[in-house]
Structure formats: C-alpha cells, structure tokens
Amino acid sequence: MNYQWYPGHMTKAKRQMQEDMKLIDLVIELVDARIPLSSRNPDIDELGKNKYRMILMNKSDLADPAKTAAWSAYFQEKGCYTVCLDARSRNGMKKVNDVIMQACREKIERDRKRGIQNRPVRAMVVGIPNVGKSTFINSFAGKACAKTGNRPGVTKGKQWIRLNKNVELLDTPGILWPKFEDQEVGLRLALIGSIRDEILNTDELALELIGIFKRDYPGLLHERYGTDEAAEALQILEQIAKNRKCVSKGGVYDYSKAAALAIEDFRSGKIGAVTLEAAPNAGQARADAEGVRQGGSE
DSSP states (O other): OOOOOOOTTHHHHHHHHHHHGGGOSEEEEEEETTSTTTTSOTHHHHHTTTSEEEEEEETGGGSOHHHHHHHHHHHHHTTOEEEEOBTTTTBTTHHHHHHHHHHTHHHHHHHHHTTOOSOOEEEEEEOOTTSOHHHHHHHHHGGGOEEOOOOTTSOTTOOEEEOSSSEEEESOOOOOOOOOOOHHHHHHHHHHTOSOGGGSOHHHHHHHHHHHHHHHSTTHHHHHHOOOTTSOHHHHHHHHHHHTTOBOTTSOBOHHHHHHHHHHHHHTTSSOOOOSSOOOOHHHHHHHHTTOSOOOOO
16 A cells, blocks of 8 residues: 655645744654654754754553653654653653753753843644644643733744743644655554545555564454464454454455454554554664754655
8 A cells, every 4th residue: 555645735834834943942842652753754853953852752651661762762862852741641741841941951041141030941842643732732731821922023923822931832833744755654654543544445554553463562463352363464354353243244254344443443552552663773863863864855
C-alpha cells in the first residue's frame, strides 16, 4: 500500500511559522511516543534552530517503556529537553513547567541581569495531527487559561494565552505537516491514526501490524486473541476473526471487521505497550545535532 500525505496548505503554514518564530523563546514539540521520529516534522529543526527546544513524548502510556527511555536519551543528546507524559490522564504534566524553566534558564537569567522581572517565557506548541497537541494545551492551561491581548512589538492580531505566571503560549502557531518519501514513515503514521482511515486499506494495514507484532513483540497477539503466531499474517487475521466472532452473513469470516478490531486494539493499548521504531544510537544523535540528518522539505 502506498501512503501519501501532503496537504497543499503546508507552504502557507511554514511561512506563518517562520514569522511566528521571531516572537517566541521556546518551541515545544509534541511527538507520539510510539513513533517518536516518524511523528516529527524535520522542518522544525531548521525553523527552530535558534530557539530553546523541548520535546514532549505524548501517549507514553501506550509505548514500550524501555524504548521510550532510549528515545528520551536520544532527544536529550540532540539538545532537546524531554518529558514523557500522557496528556489525557495528565500523567507527567507536573514536570512540564519545571522543565520549561530549566530549558529557558539562560533567557531568564539574562532578563534578571537586565532588571527585567517576571517576564514570562513565550512558547509555541507544534505537532502533527493526532499527537495530542490540543489535549496537551487544554490540560496544561486548565480553566484558568485567558488571552492576554496584543503585546508591544508584537504583530497586530497575535494573541497570547497566559498558561500560568511563567509561561505564555502563542495561540496561532500553525501546523506543519511532514512530507515523507519513506513509506515506512507513512505506515507508522497510518497505524497510529494520523492518516485518515477512510483513505486507507485497513485490511492491508492490519496485516502490516500483525507482521510487526510477530517480529518485535512475539506473544502479545496470542495473549490477546489466542492466535498461532507461527502462522502467516493472513492466517492470524483469520484466527482473530474466528476467535472474536467477526463473521458476516453466511458464516463467512469478516476480515475487514477483524482488521479494524486489531488496529483499534493497538491504538488503544489493549494489545500491549508497543513502540514501532527503535531509537538511533548515541553516535547518530550527535550527528543529528550537527545537522547531518536529512529531513522533509517543501
């Protein structure tokens, strides 16, 4: 299956983000902890290269803890402050403000030496669809969130949200979308739900998912569905249909229903805590930090 995802408004969003970058101190980037690299837009590294950087590995409750730790170390070696959290349950949210202050401590110290006190850190939250950006903002801001209006020196019409006494968020950051050539990236984005299911072949997607489980997490499918993991992926899908009574009229196994079930069980974490890509080694992290990594482009 060929995964294509390149909405036409990317160029406009990128130009808007370039302008907005002039107004902020910190870029807070949300990624999905199950696919930390595939759920990033590599353009962010270039756009935010002169800003403090923070990566929030959201949905970490659904991800493999050992691989999450490896990814966290990878991003930190790249120079990004990192927090693992689950924005829906607010698990890990308490750390965010402290890490923001740590990431921007040089800026805060410069302000102090200039006699500027209590000027909040200005941040922009970025993230591709379905990584939980809106959930994070709502969870972090809470009901006390209020727009503070235009600020001196800020382009007319820009609105700032006071998250707390220390942090303000630009509320029109724009969303960048990655353009990917690697179909493995497309597959991972499809599996977590960042590409609309309506344009996908869910039967083929489920077979790919079964293959990943067979290779990287043997035993989980058997534990969840009672399947024989020595069988081929299509046979395992048939076993899921049989064991979960996914049967259409005439007693025929409904592969599409079984496929949708397996994909949804993965996305909700019912099959287990799973990460779909492994972190590069430490040497690769250093190379990335030096700008060696090749990213997507317009």
